[in-house]
Amino acid sequence: MTGATIGPEARAWLDSLIPDLLDNKQLESIVAYTDGHILRDVPEMDTPALRANLHASTLALGRIMLPNLATGATPTELPDEAYVLAESIAHNGMDLRVLLRIYRSGQQAMIRVLTDQISLASLDADATRELVRHAAGCVTDWAGTCVEQLSPTFATQHAPDQPGRFARRRETVRAIVSGSVIDPAVAELRLGYCLDDVHLAYLLWLDDDAPGSLADLERAAQRIAAQLDARGSFALAGGSRTVWAWARTNRCATPELSGLAAAGSMRLAFGLPAPGLAGFRRSHLESLAAQRIQRMRRRTGRVVLYDSVELDYLVSQDDEAMHAFVERELSALSGPGAALARLRETLGCYLERMCSVESTARELGIHRNTVRYRLERIEHLLGHPIEARRLELEVALRCAASLGIDESARDTGSG
Numbered sequence: 001m002t003g004a005t006i007g008p009e010a011r012a013w014l015d016s017l018i019p020d021l022l023d024n025k026q027l028e029s030i031v032a033y034t035d036g037h038i039l040r041d042v043p044e045m046d047t048p049a050l051r052a053n054l055h056a057s058t059l060a061l062g063r064i065m066l067p068n069l070a071t072g073a074t075p076t077e078l079p080d081e082a083y084v085l086a087e088s089i090a091h092n093g094m095d096l097r098v099l100l101r102i103y104r105s106g107q108q109a110m111i112r113v114l115t116d117q118i119s120l121a122s123l124d125a126d127a128t129r130e131l132v133r134h135a136a137g138c139v140t141d142w143a144g145t146c147v148e149q150l151s152p153t154f155a156t157q158h159a160p161d162q163p164g165r166f167a168r169r170r171e172t173v174r175a176i177v178s179g180s181v182i183d184p185a186v187a188e189l190r191l192g193y194c195l196d197d198v199h200l201a202y203l204l205w206l207d208d209d210a211p212g213s214l215a216d217l218e219r220a221a222q223r224i225a226a227q228l229d230a231r232g233s234f235a236l237a238g239g240s241r242t243v244w245a246w247a248r249t250n251r252c253a254t255p256e257l258s259g260l261a262a263a264g265s266m267r268l269a270f271g272l273p274a275p276g277l278a279g280f281r282r283s284h285l286e287s288l289a290a291q292r293i294q295r296m297r298r299r300t301g302r303v304v305l306y307d308s309v310e311l312d313y314l315v316s317q318d319d320e321a322m323h324a325f326v327e328r329e330l331s332a333l334s335g336p337g338a339a340l341a342r343l344r345e346t347l348g349c350y351l352e353r354m355c356s357v358e359s360t361a362r363e364l365g366i367h368r369n370t371v372r373y374r375l376e377r378i379e380h381l382l383g384h385p386i387e388a389r390r391l392e393l394e395v396a397l398r399c400a401a402s403l404g405i406d407e408s409a410r411d412t413g414s415g
Contacts, residue, residue: 006070006134010127014070014134017117021066030113031058037109042101050088053185057085058106065142069114072138074145080186086150087189096154100147107143111136173236173244176281184277193234197248200228201271201283203291205242210265214243217266221245224268228253244287246280249273255303268303269294289313312398322399329389329396332381343381346374348397351390 006014020026035054039046045054060079068075089098114135118128172190175182184195202224204217218235221243225233230247238244253270271286273279286306293309296316306313316322326334333343346364350371353359357375361368379385386393 006072006130007127009123010131010134011070013121013123013127014131018067018069021069021117022063027059027062027066030110031055031062033113034058034106034109037112038102038105041105042098044094044098045089045102047092050085050092053081053085053088054102056081061142061146065138069135069138072134072141074138074141078146078149080183082146082150083153084183084186084189086153090154091189091192096151099150099154103143103147107139110139114139169236176277177284179281182277187277191234193246194232194248195277195280197231198250198273198275199280199283200230200247200249200251200253200273201280201287202245202247202253203238203242203269203287204245205239205267205291206265207267208241212241212265214240217241217243220266224253225249244284246284252307253303253305255301255305266302267291267294270303270305272306286310292316311395312401315395315399326396326399329392330400331383333378334400343374343378344397344400346371347378347386347393350375350386351394351397355387355390 060081064075118131168190172187188195206212214237221235225247228247228249228251230249232248235243235245250273269287269290271283274282290304290306293312294304349363350360357368357371361371
């Protein structure tokens with residue numbers, strides 16, 4: 001039904017009835033009656049989880065459908081709760097016939113509820129008959145529309161890679177990642193993945209010229225989840241050469257662990273473990289950030305961990321400001337050439353070694369007098385003592401690496 005099918009008197013009476021039906025207490029009473037009718041006719045639904053999903057679906061449908069009772073219009077969008085109910089039925093191994101029985105029973109219950117309401121009105125016989133026919137037609141149309149829209153759920157349960165199910169999973173993930181409000185129960189059923197846990201997100205991707213396929217990435221994602229002793233995992237294609245993955249685990253990734261699962265042509269970026277729906281999102285955003293830093297750098301391995309590049313990412317959010325910061329802090333030390341690269345390497349090692357000349361010399365494999373000479377040269381180029389801006393220099397060197405300033409390999413002791 002798509003328009004008014006009743007006279008003005010009946011229409012006015014329905015307009016006055018609808019607010020009463022939508023009153024919270026009255027609506028809960030209607031839902032309780034309808035659910036009881038369904039559970040009597042479809043006893044296999046009588047489990048705590050299915051009863052909860054049934055109640056949520058009936059309530060949500062009532063709130064959407066009943067306001068249209070006077071016009072007879074059928075809403076084109078079903079609430080998420082209706083999809084959750086259908087998906088939970090399929091997830092419990094039941095087929096489409098169970099859904100049909102639920103909606104047939106619910107239809108009968110709602111027609112009875114509305115007929116009882118109409119019978120209490122002080123209307124003449126013709127208006128009463130008109131209203132009963134109209135209400136029955138509306139409820140029948142609503143039930144048919146619901147079944148029509150929910151039926152594909154059962155087809156995709158046996159063919160999980162069908163486009164419809166894939167699109168719903170992608171939409172759900174994007175909603176979570178974007179921070180949109182979404183019911184965790186709805187998301188869990190759509191993804192087939194428990195969100196009430198700790199999640200470690202990771203990305204797997206192939207460079208443009210690298211051999212491999214999505215299937216290779218998906219298999220690697222499964223191997224990584226197994227190595228992490230994950231309680232469950234979920235993967236989704238993020239593009240033609242990228243896979244987004246999550247593992248339910250408290251473990252952090254390590255280059256050694258993740259490297260075992262990666263083929264020579266693929267790259268990996270890991271977030272940090274974090275709990276719940278927010279953790280699912282946060283860890284994924286961290287893996288994206290790690291990937292961004294990996295792509296900014298010219299020389300990195302195939303595995304990048306967020307906690308190893310977090311500072312780089314935080315200071316790289318404004319490229320123009322980061323360039324200015326590097327130029328200001330490193331001054332003449334940021335120029336090209338092997339000699340300046342050796343000085344930057346020496347400075348970085350010296351800062352990492354708590355400003356110990358001896359430790360720096362051992363690490364670089366050069367004489368401590370060479371280290372002292374280089375430090376004097378560095379301070380001359382900077383125009384101030386190293387210790388005067390120690391923290392700023394450490395950050396600037398990391399930014400310089402992210403910007404791709406050439407860092408030569410460690411030398412054997414010259415200059």
